[in-house]
Amino acid sequence: MNAGDWKGRPLGTRTVSYDETRPILYALAVGAHATDLDLVFEERLRVLPTFALTLAQWAPDALGSAGAFDVRTAVHGTQRLRVLAPLPRSGAVEMSAHVSDVWDKGRAAVFDVTVTSEYFEATWSLFAPGSGGFGGERGPSARPRPDGAPDLSLPVRTDPDQAALYRLLGDRHHMHIDPDAAKAAGMPRPFMHGLCTLAAVTLPLAAAAGAHPADLRELEARFASPVFPGDELAVDAWKAGDATAFEAAVDGTTVLSAGQATFTAG
Template structure:
């Protein structure tokens, strides 16, 4: 698997009009009253919309045969914002395989995407692809030992996965009950990226920040979230960064989350 490290995934230019950022904002939980997220005359594009534009990169690695696309899952995500996305236009991106970590029974592929607007890294967990003698890679950040500084409850919508998949991630696991059952799930699950951003919007509000002023975001997906679930978010302040962990009915679903706003 080490032969994949450094592999170029090429370049791609994705164009969009103001409809897609508005649909995205609604899909991740923006309210109709959030006019600067859902009204084209005042629109500020959420920085995480970039992750839908770059979905082609992890898809390209799977299509190239690096791992079994039917069993690989999205393990974690990182995003660093360079400058705001325009309301409409074209974004040119390049992508490569930054790292391949050997976890024994699985491999973790890190797909890095760069553009003038952002840098993003997908960590893809591929069962059965490990054991090639490579480095295990860094450990995940642990939950802070101190008591949380704050907490939030974030409701998701039963229709949220059906709406979010229109932005590009159309894996059947998120819409088709039969596909979900084949993957060992009782019903379709919410996209990890949708879950992560769904908690980021109310987090920004609780901090007195605007979600479009996001500078950095990351999180690790540890358990599935189902559309309609209510997430309990605990937060810790660390200088200018907020650390967070999300759970559903006491089960942790997102760990090692951190966000920083301008």
């Protein structure tokens, strides 16, 4: 099969069960504090919508395991999330997944894996070097950086132990914890999960928008460069109607680009 032949391929269904421990662990892993009782105390718990991405991680992994691309070189390019209903504090979430698009970037292909449930729709865009050149469409361009100075700038400091904590949610790839595995992947040391970094940024963005982070309704961003545990992100944000456009950088290097988050009152 060439890369284009994977478009439309179903990746199956899966039901994932959890109790209140997992969304609390998730909130702590992405930067919530013990004082954020409605994120970390089961009696008041509101589940962060980005927790859904840990429940659905099986889908992009399933595509790699099926042989669509070389899992050693493919990278997570972009993530999108649309919230349909609040996730329960505990229970079971049934999901289905398919390859919604495959884009031809010339020397690489981008596979879009979409997971749907009654609570959310999420799409992983996976950049696969060496899989392009099959004659397909190039796909949409990334959202450009907004014109003008940002409306606000926010510091977001990651924790040195954050990747070790986040991997307990299911993404156990060794490069996030093992120095030897990180070096084999071309990194000087273990690095943050992109989805952890992205979720961490939504907490201060919600506060700046006067919203609760559980009021997130739509989220999108491109993973531009790695973040290492302990790094401090400089987040720039621009109001764009009901949405907030954002970028994040570490020491002047962009790590999240083409970001956009939308919150609504809960």
